[in-house]
Structure formats: C-alpha cells, structure tokens
Amino acid sequence: MARSMLKSKNLPKEFWAEAVDCAVYLSNRCPTWSVWNQTPQEAWSGYKPSVSHLKVFGSIAYVHVSDQQRKKLDDKSEKFIFICYSQESKGYKLYNSVDKKMKVSRDVTFDEKSSWDWTDQDKEQYVFYPIDTDRKKVEEEPIEPVTPSSPVSPTQLSPSSSSVDSNCVKMFDDFKKEMAKEFEMTDIGLMSYYLGIEVKQRDDGNFISQEAYAKEVLKRFNMENCNPISIPIEVEYKLSRHVKEGPIDRTLFRSLVGSLSRYMENLITYHFKVAKRILRYLKGTIDLGIFYPTSGDMKLVGYSDSDWARDVDDRKITTEFIFYFGETAFTWTSNKQSIVTLSTCEAEYVAATSTVCHAIWLRSLLKELNFIQNESTQIYVDNKSAIALAKIPVFHDRSKHIDTRYHFIHESIAKKQVQVKFVKSEDQVADIFTKPLNRENEGLRIEKRYQTFSGRQLQKRGVNSRALEFTISQSI
Structure with a gap:
C-alpha cells in the first residue's frame, strides 16, 4: 500500500516512513474482516472516528501565512507536500522541498488532483556579488538558478551596500579574480x-x-x-x-x-x-x-x-x-x-x-x-x-x-x-x-x-x- 501511494504521486523513496505511517492511519479507519461491523480505531477507542479530514497522500498543500509572518506584498500561502497525519495534534504533516523542513498545520488548502513536479525548480535563487559591481548588468543578467546537483551558499546582499571581509589576503585576492571573470568590477581599495x-x-x-x-x-x-x-x-x-x-x-x-x-x-x-x-x-x-x-x-x-x-x-x-x-x-x-x-x-x-x-x-x-x-x-x-x-x-x-x-x-x-x-x-x-x-x-x-x-x-x-x-x- 505504501509503495502504491509513493508511485501514484511520484514521490521519492525517502518518504517511505511517512507513507507507511499514513497507510497504517488509513487502515485503522477502514472496515476490516478482523473486527465485525467496526473499524480497528473504533474497536480500540470505543467511538467511531471521523473521516472528513482525510486527504490524498502526496497532494499539493497550500499553508496560510499569517499577517504577522509576512510583509504586505508577500504571498499569503506557501507550497507544501502532504505526507502524513500528525499524531501529536489535529493537523497535517507537510514537507517543504525548498528549505527541506517539516511543518504541522491545520490552516491548509489542498489540491488533491495535483502532484509535485520534481523536475521543476521551486524557486530561482540568485547570487549577488557583494563588492562594487555594475549593478544594472547584474540585475539584467542573473546567474543561473542553483540546482540540487551544484550545492552552493548564496549570498543575497546588495551589490552597492556590502563588502567582503577576509583575514587571508591571498584568499581575498583569488576571490576577486574569480569574481572579476563573471562581473564588471571596480576595486575601490x-x-x-x-x-x-x-x-x-x-x-x-x-x-x-x-x-x-x-x-x-x-x-x-x-x-x-x-x-x-x-x-x-x-x-x-x-x-x-x-x-x-x-x-x-x-x-x-x-x-x-x-x-x-x-x-x-x-x-x-x-x-x-x-x-x-x-x-x-x-x-x-x-x-x-x-x-x-x-x-x-x-x-x-x-x-x-x-x-x-x-x-x-x-x-x-x-x-x-x-x-x-x-x-x-x-x-x-x-x-x-x-x-x-x-x-x-x-x-x-x-x-x-x-x-x-x-x-x-x-x-x-x-x-x-x-x-x-x-x-x-x-x-x-x-x-x-x-x-x-x-x-x-x-x-x-x-x-x-x-x-x-x-x-x-x-x-x-x-x-x-x-x-x-x-x-x-x-x-x-x-x-x-x-x-x-x-x-x-x-x-x-x-x-x-x-x-x-x-x-x-x-x-x-x-x-x-x-x-x-x-x-x-x-x-x-
């Protein structure tokens, strides 16, 4: 059951534990031959469980971002993948493929007919050179988006208001030479x-x-x-x-x-x-x-x-x-x-x-x-x-x-x-x-x-x- 759930939504094998957990959660709320006229959850707890909150495993989930956590022009929701039901609270366990973090939330809107496209880049991440550069050229010709196969640490700093600090003069000089190959730079001393x-x-x-x-x-x-x-x-x-x-x-x-x-x-x-x-x-x-x-x-x-x-x-x-x-x-x-x-x-x-x-x-x-x-x-x-x-x-x-x-x-x-x-x-x-x-x-x-x-x-x-x-x- 867990394998079918992963394949149906094109999820990687890394989510096998969540898939098994979700499969067990659903099995306990479905009729079975082992317990006559009851679900395992009802036989255990004594009350009939609700199924109104059940969602399709691996579907796209949009989590609401509160006003306190965003600016006026920011998006009101974040895109997640539904992977499991939370055992600690009445919420859904979600996964963000951008920052690789889990989140539990109830304020969620689901798109159960869609699945995650792992070939698409979630967000374009641009690297800005933090010295004195041709700012117009940097903004018009951004560096290629970062891909999972080329891990780097982006420095999202303004080109006109930041500086680079280094205790090693040789390393600093090498860094400037490499950056000069990509950008028009002026060494202002x-x-x-x-x-x-x-x-x-x-x-x-x-x-x-x-x-x-x-x-x-x-x-x-x-x-x-x-x-x-x-x-x-x-x-x-x-x-x-x-x-x-x-x-x-x-x-x-x-x-x-x-x-x-x-x-x-x-x-x-x-x-x-x-x-x-x-x-x-x-x-x-x-x-x-x-x-x-x-x-x-x-x-x-x-x-x-x-x-x-x-x-x-x-x-x-x-x-x-x-x-x-x-x-x-x-x-x-x-x-x-x-x-x-x-x-x-x-x-x-x-x-x-x-x-x-x-x-x-x-x-x-x-x-x-x-x-x-x-x-x-x-x-x-x-x-x-x-x-x-x-x-x-x-x-x-x-x-x-x-x-x-x-x-x-x-x-x-x-x-x-x-x-x-x-x-x-x-x-x-x-x-x-x-x-x-x-x-x-x-x-x-x-x-x-x-x-x-x-x-x-x-x-x-x-x-x-x-x-x-x-x-x-x-x-x-």
Whole structure:
C-alpha cells in the first residue's frame, strides 16, 4: 500500500516512513474482516472516528501565512507536500522541498488532483556579488538558478551596500579574480565609508566615527556655530511632564531626539532647551569615535548600573549596561523599566539581571563567530548588597516581592556562565549612562576614566562619545 501511494504521486523513496505511517492511519479507519461491523480505531477507542479530514497522500498543500509572518506584498500561502497525519495534534504533516523542513498545520488548502513536479525548480535563487559591481548588468543578467546537483551558499546582499571581509589576503585576492571573470568590477581599495559610518583602517586596528553625520545634524538645526560643551546635561536638570511652560513644535522636537524617546506628548520649551544643549555637546565631541584594536584579549566583560527613582513623574528605575570585547566597548543600552523598586539594592539587582540576560545572548553570538568564551563572563556592579543578593539564592524580606523573572541571575551564576564582581563607583563605566555629570571638571574625570578602560586617545580612538548623547536624548 505504501509503495502504491509513493508511485501514484511520484514521490521519492525517502518518504517511505511517512507513507507507511499514513497507510497504517488509513487502515485503522477502514472496515476490516478482523473486527465485525467496526473499524480497528473504533474497536480500540470505543467511538467511531471521523473521516472528513482525510486527504490524498502526496497532494499539493497550500499553508496560510499569517499577517504577522509576512510583509504586505508577500504571498499569503506557501507550497507544501502532504505526507502524513500528525499524531501529536489535529493537523497535517507537510514537507517543504525548498528549505527541506517539516511543518504541522491545520490552516491548509489542498489540491488533491495535483502532484509535485520534481523536475521543476521551486524557486530561482540568485547570487549577488557583494563588492562594487555594475549593478544594472547584474540585475539584467542573473546567474543561473542553483540546482540540487551544484550545492552552493548564496549570498543575497546588495551589490552597492556590502563588502567582503577576509583575514587571508591571498584568499581575498583569488576571490576577486574569480569574481572579476563573471562581473564588471571596480576595486575601490580599502573600505572608508559604510552605511553612514566613516572607517579608518590602520595597522594596529580600525577606527570608526560618524563625524559627517553629526555635522549634518548640527546643520539641520542651525547649530553649526554653537559654543561646544564637554558634558551633555547639568545635574540640576530635572525633566518632567508637569512643568508649566509653553508648548513647542512636536515635529521639530521628534526629528531632533527621535520618535522613541520620552516626553513625546507633553512637549514644552524646557525639553527643547535640554535637547539643544545635547547638540552643543555633540559639537564639542564631533571628532571622537570607536577604535577596535587588532590585538588584545578577546574577553567579554560587562558593566551594570541603575538609576534609582530619578524620574520625578513615576519614580521608575532606569537600567543601563555596557559590554567590552577586549579593550573596546561595542554594545550598550539605557532602558526605563516598568517597575518601581524600594531601594538602590533592588534597582541594582534588576539591572544586573538584565545585563546577565544580554551577556548570555552575547556569549552565544560570539560562539557562532568562533570567539568561544571558556571562562565566566564578568559583570561588574557597584553595589555589594545587590551582589550578595545575586549570589545567594535565598528568598528573604529584601527579595520576596521582586518578580520571579529577575531571579534568572541565580541560575546563570550557578552554571558559571557569568560572575558578578564589585567595582568602585569611580570605576563604574556604566555610570555615565545613569545620571548627569556634576560639573565641567567632573566631565573631564569621566573622560579620563573612559580613556583608561577603552584605550581612547582624543581625536584618534576611544569609546563612542555619541553613546552618551544618544542615552541622554532617550531620557528626554
């Protein structure tokens, strides 16, 4: 029976197991001489099974794609082959010959009279050369579709916006020669500009900045000739929704600080003054950027901090973290949480948990890039009570009311994925994301602190000073 089912729909022998499974499923729902006036399924379960859901084995099935999983112009269904009935749910077991994956679904429309044509190519897959090519020629003369007999790894990247990275110069040169045989190419040398980022490649590392973009922002708001400052916001600045001042142009303010920032509804003149001060800070740090050295310890290190009850409107905390890979900071964030904590210990504990979650993801990402972290990732926190609370998985008066999801840090420490350590407040590099600086000389002290931890040299290398600008703008 299984052999006949495969032959009737021209399916390969690889589906013999599914064919046998489907044959047994149908036999149990058909009359038999072994059980009088009943089907085997009815004799076993005690109820008469329904046959309204039965479909022809090997027929074409079109699975509906929900609105959340597709774009507006994408197809509303995907083409599959019906191969079996699911034993775990009331659905059909389907096979996609394009990505070679199985799927179980009930939202299916069947074409039982058709069968899969294995000689037809499911989809044409084009390979785009990711350097500077004659784009018109590439689009008009696509490479031949990939066939099963010639397995390759297609690179679906835009020819005008991508680059090829290689640590082996000889391999890179050979690659360019082979690609030059197929395309009209122009060797534009070392990359100097990529997606709005200026790149300066040196023997000891690469330096990236956004000086041109920063100048464009200053020009857009007529701040090219403003007086530069060294800190973005003063300590006496208290942002609130309830300050009684005149309203401002909402569109202008949103274009300055971004649509995802705070205070987007009740805008007043005071908010715009703070935003313009950030532009003055940007003017004073316009030539700074990030330096990635070619050598150094490829070790992941994180710093976690929090801002307890500084929001004068709802007293909710803001958590921040920054991660270093070697000597350079490469990811950071500052997010306002949806909870109100009762102490600085709780605030630091919640911030540390958020940092640990991000550290687990970064360790997985680095593992895929072959930068395996064999040791525990060190997370530095400047609150000893929060560290003790994280290391001792015991519920007491200080932690019994904290949401369960914030206790994820206990398991990560037990598995030795992370290690929480204490750092002094003056050495807490995430501190710059949490609060305004005290005065101008305090700003210089922070600059030196970042030079120590990131190896920054002013006007040449360092931590992205615009990170501070973006963080403060997110709090507006």
